[in-house]
Amino acid sequence: MKLRHLEIFYAVMTCGSLSRAAEALNISQPAASKALKSAEMKLGFTLFQRVRGKLLPTSEAITLFEKAQSIYQDLDNLRLLADNLARDPRAKITLGCLPSLGLSLVPELVTDFYQQNSNLVMTLTTEHTETLVKKLDLREIDLALTLQPVQQGEILTTLIAEVPLVYIDRHYRQGAVEIDQIDQQRWISPGPHSLSATIATRRDFSTTRLNVQTYYMATEFVKRGMGCSITDIFSAQHNLAPEMIHPITPPMAINLCLLRRARRFPEPDGAKVR
Template structure:
């Protein structure tokens, strides 16, 4: 099938009629009908049957549809890529992915400060989990990814920008220092096993001889913190979440201390634009402010 024939087939399948398909494609109905007829002739089987004035997809059409969906998904990716390349070339666009905790703490302030100086820059921000960020960087959907952990991959450059302390939050124990062995495992709220912080904590708990099987696990530090705010239990999260989540108890430092790396990711074959470099500087500055504030809290 030629691309135009695939377009007509896809339009009919998604709109449900030849008339609406022709409208979507900005062609006349006879022209769309002609393309469909040629497609069926080249394939050697019918794609639709007429029943009560409607076009009903044949079994063969239904089998083809997932493959056609994949083609149009790739075309959509290509359009997005060319858009990103065009605006990156012109130097006034950036696309950033960040883990949810940073999307609720660090990144909004960075964008606020950058936007104040560069009001005409087009900025796209997505809050995603680390593996999704890596995938979208490789797919050219993101210029920068900001994650916890390093996510080392071939073809990916990782810039370490700060070590973020992990802290305990618990309404029954505010402030001070606490050993892992003093945390109540029955009240402990865990993070998703896919979270880099969760892996770090589980190793530390194992070394301390603690068997903790949380009855509740969540995918984001923010949700874990909100459960603590509601009195559900206690949890260990990154300090940035605590700083920017109102209503939480005063955090406790861990003894021995634990921290998670905050890392900026981008493609190894991607030359950082001046926008990306400016954003990186702002991240480091804002993280410095947060870490100084944290020092006064614990």
């Protein structure tokens, strides 16, 4: 199937008629009709049934459209990638991180970084890990900080540090806690991500009081006395009073990881990421 055939087919499917498709492609309706017939001849099957002046897609066309949507999404991504490559890569560094890190660790790191690179322009964004990986692929960001390693495509993961995990509870006052001692009737699950996977290696909390999607939300509910949870030390210290934060025994930790593309981006003048 040639690109011009895909173009007319996609236009008809999305516009709903041959006339609107021709208008969208800035061609005449006879030219659009000719291109559509050529596509059907090339494919060897009918794409649309002509019923009472309307074009109704066949089952083959519907199946083909699903793939065409994926192709057009890739084309959109390609255009976005080209736009990002056209920008001056030396002008700034764009750093993405998890929302919880954006509220705690990253501001401290960036402040220290600026003391050594005062001329650098840095852009910061917060997203979940899956979105950060996609933005790395599209070169929307240069680096990403997450709490889990990623092995995908050309993404490289560097382990920066092990971040201690802590037990958080407004009502607990007895120092260190063993994970088996935690009351699962009060358990606030921190969401379906690497932290939950790490916790599951020690204990499976089959009953939960609340399920949240971010570490920050877990700390907010703990602050209000809604229950207890486990989170990273940075999120806990940023949002909770010291008496609500307790060590876990034996100790638990989660990996702080730096993600980047395999092909190293040009560094800004005078800047070096350490």
